[in-house]
Amino acid sequence: MTLTRRERVRQQTLAEIKQHAIEQVAGGGAAGLSLNAIARAMGMSGPAIYRYYASRDELLAELVTDAYAELTATLERVAAETARRAPARRLAVVAEAYRAWALEQPRRYGMLFGERPEQFADPQEGIAAIHGAMLVLLGLLSELAGSAGDNARATRLDTQLTRWAQRRGGEASPRVLRLGVLTWTRLHGIVSLELAGVFDAMGLDAGLLLDAELAQVVTAATA
Incomplete structure (x- = not known):
């Protein structure tokens, strides 16, 4: 199936969030995982990232x-x-x-x-x-x-x-x-x-x- 532009952007954003998360884990372990920190690194607002993941x-x-x-x-x-x-x-x-x-x-x-x-x-x-x-x-x-x-x-x-x-x-x-x-x-x-x-x-x-x-x-x- 051909993805819509909105779907492609969502998938790219999810992939970027996970890449930042992997880097966080690599630096400080799972306990250091923070959605708010990822949001800041991506230039997103705190509430915006919760549209992709409901929780850490x-x-x-x-x-x-x-x-x-x-x-x-x-x-x-x-x-x-x-x-x-x-x-x-x-x-x-x-x-x-x-x-x-x-x-x-x-x-x-x-x-x-x-x-x-x-x-x-x-x-x-x-x-x-x-x-x-x-x-x-x-x-x-x-x-x-x-x-x-x-x-x-x-x-x-x-x-x-x-x-x-x-x-x-x-x-x-x-x-x-x-x-x-x-x-x-x-x-x-x-x-x-x-x-x-x-x-x-x-x-x-x-x-x-x-x-x-x-x-x-x-x-x-x-x-």
Whole structure:
């Protein structure tokens, strides 16, 4: 469809608002996001910008959804580009892509997993967007695990993970679900501590730590 001039101007304004918002987040985190400051930077009145976003949290919800979608797209792309490699190598490449994305834009990463205004919750669109990243991880772990079954008795955690997967419309064995969530927590933990400068203070290479964690994941998946 051909947009009217008014519609084109509105889309351009929305894009400019979001670009200013991203710059604000990059400079001071999600807590520093201010519609009034964006309005001043764009030469708009305070009330005028609220015709585009009713509140700061509405704008933040879009930024979160966009960032989740960008992170997911990054992981999906590298997984597709390495489709002919061994699953263990693909897992390493995907994990490194996750880490690189976070290191390149630490404030946006913090916006997703740490620095949130009080009472802000992920929008449903954002949850759906990041779920694709977990599907990439679960797919690789399923390849690693192969047809190996899970003979252990189901635990309360297995039940919770299965319910979570069912709500998201995904299918995986309890073993793969456990591996998926535990792998993500390890990856997120290393990245978060690296961003906080903890490993620098300890004289540790975060890349080597990540390699060691992934080696344990591969061992657990293929056991």
